[in-house]
Amino acid sequence: MAAFIPPETAVKTREEISKSNLRGALHWRYFRRDWFKFVFGIFLPLILFMIFIGYPMLNTIYLSLFDWNGITKTMKFIGLQNYIQLIHDPHLSLSLTNNLLWFVLTLIFPLMGGLVLGAILSSGRIYFTKVLMVLLLLPITFSMVTIGTMFGLITNPVFGALNQVLASIGLGFIHPDWLGPNLAIYTLIAVSSWSGLGMTTLMFNAAMGQVPDELYETAKMEGARAYQTFWYVTLPSIRPIIGIVTVLVAIGSLRAFDLVFVMTRGGPFRRTTVLGYMLFDEAFTKYHFGYGAAIGTVILLFAAVLMYFYIRQNVLTANN
């Protein structure tokens, strides 16, 4: 690491030339001059990161090569056996399917819903958009335990409000089993979308607000209708934001755990298990910590891929 290089390499005075010290490898002089930036800007965060994030990440990968029940003091080395077992595990495909479903549906509903709502709110056809936005964003203040409990009470088959509402509008004969094996994952995704809709709407609304007026004027001149303006003007202009939000949605669907834990605990016979919950179940309920670490490594792999896309999107946005 060379010394800190200010963006402007054009130096002004002789003094500043000696101060900027551009060339050369790391020299104690640079360290002494820039010590504050080094220590607090690089070392301290990096060290803390390594301790609390980096080392656990690496250790998870290491742990996945062992067989350990979390109680005994010794672990048994078994190499890649956990992974072989994982590939053959039917629950893995269940989890992956659920995560994928989560991602796709969250893309469709909160994301697209956010786009539509953002457009509506920024279209000027409604009064009090600020108030609406505040109300829409309210769910981010709730913890997943809260949301899970709220919706647990609503979808309860015995006294839940949802079935009552259906009955009152004449659809009582359907009486769906919201947390039953067929619907549970969709119910969970719907609840998660409910809580995420405000955030996506907010982001898109803000992005749309930054689209220059000229584009809209041009569109109006050419006689474009509302949806045409939306499709041909608004959407392309905020494409980078859509990219970022998509990656955020993907990250969110990978991290899905709290809601599953609170509402269904993996669902009727594991129908709503997701990767995060499968890890928790294997490691903390069945005491298979090595196997759980293998699942954790898989999650880390996915997370790495998503990180790559996130960085790429950020760079794209910055360059825009």
Add this chain to the structure above:
Amino acid sequence: MKRNLSLPLVVLLLCSLLLGACSPNAATTAVPTAASTSETNTQPTDTGQPVAANTLVPTSWVPVPYSGGVKIQLFMRLSAPGAMWPTIVDGFNKANAGKIYATLTYTDDTTYITKLPIVLRSDTPPDVFFSWMGGRAKMLVAAGYAEPLDRYYTQFGWNTLLTTAAIGIANNDGVNGHIYEAPYYMSASAVWYRSDILKKYNLSVPTTWDELQNVCQTLKDNKIYCWMISNKDGWEAQFDWTGIFVQKYGLQAYKDLINRKIPFTDPRVVDAFQVLKDFADKYAYPNPNSVALMDGSIPFAQGTVAFWYQGSWMPGLFGYTGGTFEYDFMPFPTFPGITPTQELWAEETLMVNANSTHKDEAAQFIDYVLSQPVQTIMAQNNQFPSNKNVDLSVMNNPSLVKLGQVMAATGAATYVHPDIALNDAVSSEFLNDIQAVLAGAMTPAQAGAASEANAVKEAGPVVP
């Protein structure tokens, strides 16, 4: 700005009131109700709702202060009356002032299984902790966390203090002839039923499985669900499964299953799945996998379902529904040719941490919990004691007193349902398979195969 933001909250509140006024006041469930629920808008008053003060450690509790002596740490599961524990801990600390001082730490039911290994591996592990009997206890023993209690059984005379069943259970869970646990809270299972509904339709209490079918059919014709299963948490339906299996094929067959002498693919095991499925399809409250234990008490209280096979803690649950209704219990119906067995087990036991530096003091605490005054307090809180010298009439509930007599008559330990008898790695698959069968997602044969495959993986193959 702020003016703008308090507006939405006011709007929210107003709209909630408005909408509440417009919302339909339909019946509680879309299911036909036998008893009519009042459709007025007035709040029914709860009669003696025991609720919170009876279950979690109350806020106002100030423990007896430390006055010297050895400090021991307790780690408990907070399920049945948690408010009992402050009384017990205070009593112990007062009785041993200056010599031993116990501090209480706890966690809730659901997270206990997760927390226990974490707590045991921490730097301040507990000296005394709650453990289930059976498979989980054996796992703790195998991991080296449980201290053998043989010498304390002799020293404190627990062998003569505890009921036969309690001692039998403690011995069964022992390894190499040593005892590792001290049961202090016993349970039995019973079929709780609405006696007034049976009376209303002139039905006598069924004793055999066939009689039960007839009773259920009559109830079904009168639009009442016969049997509540409430299997949302996954563990409730195993009661029904085990009841069917033990009553139809005998206690020895069940013991063989638990001890890995017969596989889960055994035709008797598969048949038990089938019997449960057929019965549930015909007579059980719908969607059993979605109804939680607490939720099931609503239809039971309202009289839309008549029978419910669960543990002896149920009367405590009924208290939350508000209002009173008539109920009683009966043993699980019998099948021809097999001697019926009453399920009887130790709900909670105490273990001493093998790594504790104060084992003798820990044992003293256990002795205190097993003593007659404390066990009487437990009985008053609807927990069956393991101390045989407790007068059960202190239980406020005639049904429970009667059940206590049944338990005493049963004598020795019999059996306990699979998730306690086995460890979680084996039983969780089994419980999931029961859910799958009830939902129709798996055939009984598939369920047996899946359970067996998992059991082989976790516990090794069957050794007949």
Add this chain to the structure above:
Amino acid sequence: MDNIATNKTDRNPSKEREISKTPYLARIIRRYKLDKILFTVIAFALILIYEYPVILTIMNAFKTNAGVMLGPLSLPIPPTLQAFIASWNSLDFPLLMRNTAFLAIVGTLLAIALSAVPAYVLSRFRLPGGELFFVILLTGMVLPQQAIIVPLYAVMQRLGLLNSLWGLAIVHGVYGMSFTLLFLRGFMASIPTELEDAARIDGANDFQVLRYILIPLTAPGIAIAASLNIISIWNELFFALIFLTDPNKFPVTMGLQLMTTSIQFMSWNLPAASIIITQIPTILLYTIAYRFIQRGLTAGGVKG
């Protein structure tokens, strides 16, 4: 933003021809902005439906247990505080809130303190390996908690931070550092450098530049990051579940978890009341700091 709304001051001949052709009713609607009012009403009705679960929970919290059984949709008349009193008596909410407030404040301060200097460095200086550094620190945002919990537990045990609110706050701070860094970097990058250059010419060193110039300028950004961090720590469950064993140290999410999962304990109005009690602080924070929160969320997505 009135992109598509009609503007009466536009003298557009084709538009005028259009207007004269449109029927009388349409003109009335447009003049009195009736369509806008209609859409507003529809929008509010939809929002009401959207927020209905919250409304239901609030209503159910004011009922008795048997009242909830009778009908979840019915109005609580007369409203009773029974559930609130019972909740208050069974869980020590002041203690839970104190613990959570401690976690939130200390964790947030730590996150900000840790992120301030790296944000400054990354926004002002071109560092070889700087992007990599940035990426590495971002992993804290992407990482699911369960994936690394077991080794993290071992680390905490080794450091003696188990069962300690300070330990948990440190963990929250380090994990919050990722998002805070992302955000503050973007924020600082948009602050012009003239003041700093002037200060440097006067001979200020790094710490002084940071302390006297940059931090005050970044104050709105810090407020934003703080609001989001506080809400996120307030609502966090998993780490608290694993790392804390002493019930006197539990945060509110653990308390709520206790209340909703203890089998003997469950009723239906108590969870609703507890939810309201535990979420009141976050809702208050939300109303007060809405502006910050809004800017924080949009900037994180928009700028990058």
